[in-house]
Every structure is written in structure tokens, then in C-alpha cells.
Amino acid sequence: MPDFRAELRVHLRAGVLDPAGEAVEASLRHLGFEVERVEVGKLLSVELSAASQEAAEEAVRRMARELLVNPVLEDYDLEVHVR
Amino acid sequence: MPDFRAELRVHLRAGVLDPAGEAVEASLRHLGFEVERVEVGKLLSVELSAASQEAAEEAVRRMARELLVNPVLEDYDLEVHVR
Known part of the structure; x- marks a missing residue:
């Protein structure tokens, strides 16, 4: 069977609090960067046949x-490529 | 100034231990999925002008x-789009 690599980009649904994103945002501003919004999500890479x-x-x-x-809090995009 | 959204995909460098990835891999196998490898990374979305x-x-x-x-442990890809 051929080998594939799937990449899932998991992000929080709109309206769900993102304390990690807010912490990164505050740190970037503290360092002098002007950012409007930061979101922190998960990147999952799955290799399978x-x-x-x-x-x-x-x-x-x-x-x-x-x-x-977690479908209550999260949504995701999926890309699958041949390895 | 125009508004941009940057997406950073942060993944562990080759050879760096990935306990989160191994835990997910073990759980997927336990559920009956046949996977070869799972890696867990971070997805950061930054909105800026x-x-x-x-x-x-x-x-x-x-x-x-x-x-x-963290350049010792991590590497990243970057995509920037107009919002």
C-alpha cells in the first residue's frame, strides 16, 4: 500500500477563549512588536499506509x-500527500 | 497599512524526542488505527499590519x-497572506 502523510491543522473555534494565544500576543507586544491577534493551535502530522x-x-x-x-472547541483543516 | 495574516508551522527538528507525538501514536494504535508515525507541532497564526x-x-x-x-529544538515554515 502506498504511504501517505496527513497534516491536520487544529485551531480553536471562533469565540473559544485562547489563553495561550493571548499570552504570546502579550509577550510579543512587550518585546515591541505591533500585532493585532495571535492564535495558538496544534499541528499534527500522521504518517500511514x-x-x-x-x-x-x-x-x-x-x-x-x-x-x-475536540469538536466542541476545535475545528481542523486536513491535507493528505503521498510520501 | 495593509493587513496580513502569517501562519507559522513549528515542528521539532529531526532527532528531537517528541513525547506528545509518541503518546498520540500509542493512543491511535490502542484505538485500532494503523499509523507509522505521529508528530505534534505548533500552529501559530499572527495578524499584523x-x-x-x-x-x-x-x-x-x-x-x-x-x-x-526555539532554534535548538524547533524549525518552522512560514506563509504570509493578505487578509
């Missing part, structure tokens, strides 16, 4: 539902 | 050097 690109994407979406993403 | 796309990118690379990225 699958019969096809569609099968790989389907498997990773299942992983997202079952473990990787 | 700058005179040009080049100026925005330059500012965010300075933020990366001064605060956002």
Missing part, C-alpha cells in the same frame, strides 16, 4: 473524530 | 527568532 489517497483521508478524519480533535 | 508582504514576513521572522521558535 492506505489503499488510496481517499482511504488515507477517510482514516485520518476518523482519527480526528475519535481522538485528535 | 505592515507596509508590504515582505515587511510582514520580515517582522514575523524576527518574532520567530526572538520568541516563537
Whole structure:
């Protein structure tokens, strides 16, 4: 089976408090940088074998539902590439 | 000045231990998923105003050097878009 690498970009849903982002934002301002907004999310890279690109994407979406993403607080984008 | 959004994808350098990635990998296997490797990184989104796309990118690379990225352990990719 071909090898794939999936990249999930997990970010907080609009309206969910992001204390990590606020802390980074405050630190950047303290260092003199003028920023308007900082958000901190997670980047998950998953390497797997699958019969096809569609099968790989389907498997990773299942992983997202079952473990990787909390749908109440988080949303995600997914990109799958052949390795 | 135009508004930009920069996305930094911060990942651990090759050879650096990734206990978070290993924990996620073990949990996925425990749930029955066949994965080869999982890496956990950070996704930072920075919104800022700058005179040009080049100026925005330059500012965010300075933020990366001064605060956002630990160059001993981490590496990053950067994408800057007009908002």
C-alpha cells in the first residue's frame, strides 16, 4: 500500500477563549512588536499506509473524530500527500 | 497599512524526542488505527499590519527568532497572506 502523510491543522473555534494565544500576543507586544491577534493551535502530522489517497483521508478524519480533535472547541483543516 | 495574516508551522527538528507525538501514536494504535508515525507541532497564526508582504514576513521572522521558535529544538515554515 502506498504511504501517505496527513497534516491536520487544529485551531480553536471562533469565540473559544485562547489563553495561550493571548499570552504570546502579550509577550510579543512587550518585546515591541505591533500585532493585532495571535492564535495558538496544534499541528499534527500522521504518517500511514492506505489503499488510496481517499482511504488515507477517510482514516485520518476518523482519527480526528475519535481522538485528535475536540469538536466542541476545535475545528481542523486536513491535507493528505503521498510520501 | 495593509493587513496580513502569517501562519507559522513549528515542528521539532529531526532527532528531537517528541513525547506528545509518541503518546498520540500509542493512543491511535490502542484505538485500532494503523499509523507509522505521529508528530505534534505548533500552529501559530499572527495578524499584523505592515507596509508590504515582505515587511510582514520580515517582522514575523524576527518574532520567530526572538520568541516563537526555539532554534535548538524547533524549525518552522512560514506563509504570509493578505487578509
